[in-house]
Amino acid sequence: MTQQLDRRNFLKLSGAALAAGSGGAATVAMGQASAAPAVQASRMADLPKAKGPRLVVVGGGTSGLTVAKYAKKENPDFDVVLVERRDMYSSCFSSNLWYAGLINLEFLANHSFLDAAVNNHYIYFNATVTGLDRDSKTLLTSQGDIRYDFLVLAPGISYDYEKIGVDDVGVQTDLRLRYPGGFVSPTEHITIHRKVREFEGGTFIQTVPSGNYRCLPAPYERACMIAAMIKKNKLKGKVIILDANPEITIKAEGFHSAFDELYKDIIEYVPQMAVKGVDPYKRKIETDFDTYDFDDAAIYPNVRASTLIEHLGLMAPSTKSNQKEANIDTRFYQYVDDPHVYVSGDSRPHPYSKSANTSNTEAHYVAKVLAARAAGKEISWQSPETICYSVVNADPMQAISVDAHYVYDPEKDVITGFSDDTKVYLDRDEAKGQGALEWAHGLYRDMFKA
Ligand SMILES: Cc1cc2nc3c(=O)[nH]c(=O)nc-3n(C[C@H](O)[C@H](O)[C@H](O)COP(=O)(O)OP(=O)(O)OC[C@H]3O[C@@H](n4cnc5c(N)ncnc54)[C@H](O)[C@@H]3O)c2cc1C
Missing domain, CATH: 3.50.50.60 (FAD/NAD(P)-binding domain)
Known part of the structure; x- marks a missing residue:
């Protein structure tokens, strides 16, 4: 069964195999010596047995770190595993400030996946996701397969x-x-x-x-x-x-x-x-x-969206997203025909700003959706919040900023744009310069501390 699972997924999911046209599995077989089987037998990841419904979160960026922490808080019965391919964190947000010497590299990178996991009672699993079998609710990774009850993918973006x-x-x-x-x-x-x-x-x-x-x-x-x-x-x-x-x-x-x-x-x-x-x-x-x-x-x-979304077969049709984003519903981030699979963060198709505060506040809500659904309940839609400081002057350090929510149109089931309470602060000043630093500290705290 395992072999069949791998074979099917390899064919279904591997971009390389698909690109090879007729020879997905054959390409693997050709690359192997003698009469070895075409596909490696799968093995389960070395993880403790789940003590409750297993929630697997893919991607230790802004979205994934927040979902992992807050889903566990919302439903302490969840057995949460965060799968991240990096073994060192460093944030994309605030990196521009480093170029002008306003912060050092430690500001961006001195945050540990291990500490985040221990502080918030989940498992950090350092591996790269390679495939998915939704029929058996199994995620394939470079370090073995993981069975899930709920899966959240937050793999970010790729370049086009x-x-x-x-x-x-x-x-x-x-x-x-x-x-x-x-x-x-x-x-x-x-x-x-x-x-x-x-x-x-x-x-x-x-x-x-x-x-x-x-x-x-x-x-x-x-x-x-x-x-x-x-x-x-x-x-x-x-x-x-x-x-x-x-x-x-x-x-x-x-x-x-x-x-x-x-x-x-x-x-x-x-x-x-x-x-x-x-x-x-x-x-x-x-x-x-x-x-x-x-x-x-x-x-x-x-x-x-991250090429992972396409490789896992979760991409929306071009009529819904011309950026190869995930085919999820507007309010609950659920993959269209699978109540066990969700996609959050910058891989979503919503017209939200692809930014850290958006991903973070959205992830707080996604955690609530998951906890509710694990209990057989539904919750009302909540808008993410986009707070974004931009430092425009280095000496003195001065910034401008924006604070926005979004509007959902239930008739059309779409996000129509920014809400009326959106505030834009266009006069640069030092208070907002300090605000940019405090905002980043707050986000690191929210993702890594208890
Ligand atoms: C230069 C710069 C400046 C920015 N400035 C701001 C700002 O001022 N304010 C703001 O709000 N936002 C800012 N952002 C944007 C913000 O950083 C992102 O929008 C936000 O981090 C997106 O979160 P995410 O979780 O969706 O993606 P990411 O944070 O990119 O996380 C995705 C994670 O998934 C992992 N992953 C991907 N594929 C796999 C796989 N196959 N297996 C396992 N793991 C995988 C990646 O390693 C990564 O850790 C900035 C970004 C940049 C680059």
């Missing part, structure tokens, strides 16, 4: 380089290595930090993609932080922001004031300039209108 005209996998790979977007993994942040430190002048390009990309204000905030370093080091350099959108996508007035008043000769903002191709070797960016040469760059391509 094809949407910026880079189709060749070799070029995509070089672009990823040399000019990372800095919106998925901590190692990208280390590279961008090094780039900013080593920048000696010339042109640094920061691109902004179209679509519902991760953290709308973050590319503009990053441009400010790099410009602040250029200013501080008195370099002959500039930051060009090539924005695929017709206008700064959020807090526009606050960013424009910062660009004009703090970085007049340093930041050049170019709207409506979608990237249509990149040559990472000659350092050129093509758009419909022009070619831009650069000395260094952070190329932020379009985003899509």
Whole structure:
């Protein structure tokens, strides 16, 4: 049975196998010596026997860490296992501040998955998810299979380089290595930090993609932080922001004031300039209108849900999501035809801001949904809250911010936009600069402490 399970899932779930067309299982067999079976027999993960309904949460980012903690609080009977492929945490949010020396790396990374699990009575299981068999409620991981009663997937986003005209996998790979977007993994942040430190002048390009990309204000905030370093080091350099959108996508007035008043000769903002191709070797960016040469760059391509969502067969049809997000219902995050499987965080198809505060507050609610459903009950929909500070000045440290909820239309079963109580604070000041730090500390506390 186990072998059949693996074989079926390998065929169903492996992108590589699917891409190979006729030879998914055969490819595995060919790669193996002699008469070994086509598929490895599966084994169960080394985990203690579940003491209650087992909730498996995939992804130790903002969403997964919060779901794991609060589901256990909401229903102490849950036996919670958090499956995360990283063995070190470092946050994506707040990473821009590091580039301007406003925080150190410890601020982002000094948070332990082990401590989070011990403090909040769940198991942290360091493994990569590779497959799913919903019939037998089994998750396949690099460290063995795990049976679940409820499964929450919160694997975040992946980049979509094809949407910026880079189709060749070799070029995509070089672009990823040399000019990372800095919106998925901590190692990208280390590279961008090094780039900013080593920048000696010339042109640094920061691109902004179209679509519902991760953290709308973050590319503009990053441009400010790099410009602040250029200013501080008195370099002959500039930051060009090539924005695929017709206008700064959020807090526009606050960013424009910062660009004009703090970085007049340093930041050049170019709207409506979608990237249509990149040559990472000659350092050129093509758009419909022009070619831009650069000395260094952070190329932020379009985003899509983590490729894991597609590989597990949970992707929504293109009519529902053009970013390959999960096929879940609007109010309860449940995969459309499976009451045991949920998807939260930036892999969701909702028009919410793909940001940490949204993922965190949403996860508090998802934890309540799970606890209610384990008890055979339902709860009413609650909006997530998007609180987002953007630091625009490094000396003194000043920020702008937004605080928003969302509106649900029960007739159409859709999210229609921001609620009327949305507040945007566009005057930069030091109080909000401090607010940005306190907000991040609060989030770390909520995810890692008891
Ligand atoms: C530069 C930058 C600045 C930002 N600034 C802000 C900000 O100021 N305010 C704000 O609110 N938000 C900000 N954000 C956005 C915020 O960080 C994300 O929106 C939020 O963390 C999304 O949470 P998530 O849990 O959905 O995804 P993630 O935090 O990305 O977590 C996904 C997790 O899933 C794991 N995973 C993926 N695939 C697998 C697999 N197959 N097996 C096991 N584990 C897997 C990953 O390793 C990762 O740990 C910023 C992001 C960046 C990059």
